[in-house]
Amino acid sequence: MNVKRVLGVVLVCALTCFFSSPAMAARGVTDDTIKLGLILVKTGPVAALGLPDGHGMVDYMKYLNEQGGVHGRKIDVIWEDDEFQPPKSVAALQKLIHRDKVLTVITTGGSQQTIANMKTINDYKLSNVPNALMKEFFDPYHPYIFAMGALYETQFECIVDYIFNDLKEKNPRIGVVYTKKEYGKIGLNAIRERAKAYGVDLVNELVLPTGAVDASSQVLTLKQNNVEYVITCDVLPPIISFVKTTEKYNYKPKAIFGFNWATDDMIVKACGKAAENYIGANFVGGWSDDSPGVKLAKKIAKKYGRDEKSIGLTSLYLHGIGASLLFGEAFKRAGRDLNPDSLKAAFETFRDFDSGGIFPPLSYTDKSHAPPEMIKLFKADVPNKRLKAITGWRKPMKMK
Amino acid sequence: MAIRSKTFRESYYEDIKLFQTIWIKFWMMLFIIALVAVPFVTDPYLVYIIDISCIATIAALGLNILTGFTGQISLGHAAFLAIGAYTTAIFASTLNMKFWVCLPASGVAAACAGLLVGIPCLRLKGLYLAMATMSFGVVVEYVTVTWEDLTLGVRGISVPTLDVFGYALDSNEKLYYFLVAVTALAVIAATNLVRTRVGRAFIAIRDRDIAAEVMGVNLTRYKVLAFAIGSFYAGVAGGLYAYVMHYIHPDHFTFLLSVQYLAMIIIGGLGSVLGSVFGAVFVTVVPEFIKALAQTMTLVFPALEDKYDDAWNIAAFGLLIMLFLIFEPKGLSGIWLRIKTCFKNWPYTY
The missing domain is CATH 3.40.50.2300 (Response regulator)
Incomplete structure (x- = not known):
């Protein structure tokens, strides 16, 4: 042929x-x-x-x-x-x-x-x-x-709760770096409301576009305003750029937080020592979980x-x-x-379905298909190039 | 006795007829029958692809009127689509307006925006005009993201089902007839437009604007008119897009979409109504065809199965466009013209 x-x-x-x-x-x-x-x-x-x-x-x-x-x-x-x-x-x-x-x-x-x-x-x-x-x-x-x-709101509420309850901060200087996507805006609002519930106003609300390869202006603004905790609402690639830029300008906040789309071992692998204060929230377990x-x-x-x-x-x-x-x-x-x-x-027959730790116990009924509103927090383990769980599954705290 | 040639015309009326010979009428009838039969003989997925092609055709016609016929390059066509889509979305979802209000309103809103862009851009040409229209696209994208009270920003707007006088067009097949009818109207209107004084003025401006002005063509009027008409088409296409997609978001109308429309008219043929149709169908359908071809290749050559990647489709499409520009600069309409001439002159080859 x-x-x-x-x-x-x-x-x-x-x-x-x-x-x-x-x-x-x-x-x-x-x-x-x-x-x-x-x-x-x-x-x-x-x-x-x-x-x-x-x-x-x-x-x-x-x-x-x-x-x-x-x-x-x-x-x-x-x-x-x-x-x-x-x-x-x-x-x-x-x-x-x-x-x-x-x-x-x-x-x-x-x-x-x-x-x-x-x-x-x-x-x-x-x-x-x-x-x-x-x-x-x-x-x-x-x-x-x-x-x-877990909802974006849930994740960011847990992060703010962590600052006030686990880290025992009374009047922390919190700055937010977000993107103008739905998750960025939802995240910003959730953080602003939650911080307000604790009686704190945000120091900075800065936009970091998703395609950003440099975050100099955002990092310098945060540094100038002595922001102690940076909460990011963007996906992994721009957050890697952001964390690397903090190292470039010798800016060392007490912690940099991220949500599920930016909580992966990759951030530690890509940023190395610059990621040592990185804490991420996720509704799935970590690769190093046992x-x-x-x-x-x-x-x-x-x-x-x-x-x-x-x-x-x-x-x-x-x-x-x-x-x-x-x-x-x-x-x-x-x-x-x-x-x-x-x-x-x-x-709809799922009741506290156990995935063996991949995600939290999950239930659906014929009236609700809501997710389990729980996340884990992971902290960078630089020597092992990993994010390690520092909490179990947790929900946002009930505010008075 | 003199023998009448098939192209011999005795009156002006005969000269301006759209369908001049019995064969053109015959093929046109056959084409219409085929169009009517499509939803009965194929699956809804192909019907959906044709629906999308119809919308692309209307928008490409608008860009071809502006760029292909008048020579005003635009890199902001997606912005006019966005204005049309948001007008329909807001009118239909917030104000519960019917389609016969929403679609014309989309066209008019986009045409007004076209006037706004056209007037300050009168003295610009070539790359400068391209930059100005591109900037307009950026402004519209910014407005759709930030004017949340009106556009709902990055959350996007859900659009209700298109309802034509109480009959809900809630499937691809039902939408198909409506979209084909609107596209046919748009094609006929564009065909007629380019044959009128206005169309000839557009072409004169494209070929040499100074010469056109010397001949009495009012440059200001016709350039702005070209912007308004091109944007009107884009606005209507945007309105239809909103109805077909049921949801619109600022990310749907990026600079890349403007480039895609430019590719459509270049592939189809600049300054050709038929070229707009060919280009729009080509750009919409060919990626699907390449995908089908790639899947068939993996069936014929199983060794390729693990090696095949979706990125191949994009590369193949890019390569196809490059080859087109190199070997067929007149676009698909140029090929079509050659085929037609070949049949007309058969059995002679010239």
Whole structure:
């Protein structure tokens, strides 16, 4: 066969794939397979966040398949890249439903993507765990959204509580570095309100754009104002730039705090000694935790040839394993009669579900799909290039 | 007895007819039948892709009127889309207005913004104009993020389902007919516009503005008009985008989107209505096609399965655009014209 003929056959096959619509008896479930979609960023500026998360989700399902699958069915995960753009996430979801005929999707991406897809999620009864931590996703109740991680507000309230209660500060000088994204603004408001409840006003509220590679103006302002505690509301890459810049200007606040998207061993690996006062909050465990869930995650990673370097952000790999763990358990609970309704009902049977320390005990009912509002705090362990847990799972304190 | 040629025209009316020969009418009818049949013969995903292509076509038409026909380069087209999208979103979600108010209002709001940009930019050309329009895009992005009382800032706005006289267009198939109809209207309006005095004035300005002025073309009027019309198209496209996506956010209308629209009209063909359609469809559909091709390749050559990465799609798309610019600078409309000429002259090759 000459090259032209091979190319011709490939072209015809591609056109057929593109224009055809495969038929299936029931959406996404056959006697031996469950088709499960996944929409997460694989390429572009935030690929470093999506890839470990998605690899965790896919690896756990592979592991489950090797254990015999669920009720005799193997799980086939179809991962679509949305480049972290809501219009692409919407297109990907349309493809997954209409062309790949998936039962449901693990996630459709972040907050924007989930809101943009909300109508389709409801229309096609797609039980999913969004990679977003906003109250709007479970209050008011959305039947097919199952929130897994603590709200941004919860995380920042716990951080402020830690300053006043654990570190016993009376009148600390707190500054906030945030980005003008939803999590940045929500974080800023939460910190401002919480500090006010303790009778303290914020010293500085400074914007650090997500694409920032230098934070000189922010660091110098904080230094000039003798800010003792810096709370950051931005994702990992700009926070790494920020922490490195503090070292450059010899600015040593008592602590620099970050929330879940910036709480990973990577910050210690990237910043070294500059990160010695870094404390992060997260709703998943740490890679160095000695819990059965984290041990299982490490075993799975090793099985599929992933070392820490190739995983990248281990906290997100754990998050991915955790999300898939939920789906695996829900498939088990739904039984052989698996469909969108039985899957939703299965999720709603979770009561204090124990993930072995990957995330806090979790419960869903037919009236609430709220996440467990708990986090752990981790402090930089520079010699071992790790973040080590310094608290157990904790909630924000009740204020008078 | 003289034999009448098929292109021989006896009256001005015949000369300005959109469909001049029986064959053009025949193919057009066939095309319309195919368009009507699409949702019945294919899956909703392809219908969704066509829906998105329709919106891209309307916006690309607007940019082609401004850049392709009038020669006014714009790197701020996404800003006009944003103005249109936010107008529809606010009118529909906050004020409960119907589509027949929202969509024209989106067009008018964007056209007014176009006037605002067009007037101070009258003396600018080339790179300077590109910079000015790009800056306008930055200003609009800033406003959508910070004017939270109106735009809800980074939280974005949810948009209700498009309701056409009590009939909810709540699926891709239902939206399809509406979008195809609006796109057809936009294409016909643009085709007619470029044949009128206004269109010819635009082309004269693009070819040599000083010569156009000497011939009596009012540069101020027509340049500003080109901005207003181009922005009107973008505004309507933005309004439709809001209805199709059900949710809009400042991040949807970045500088990259403006570049994407510029790519559409360059690939399709500058100064060509048909080129806008081709370019918009190409840029929207080809990434999907490349993905399907890559998946097929992994089936034919299983060894590629582990090596294939989504980043390949982006690289392949970029390469395709580069090859296009090198080998077909007149764009897809140039290829189309050559194919048409070839058939017209068959069996002769010239």
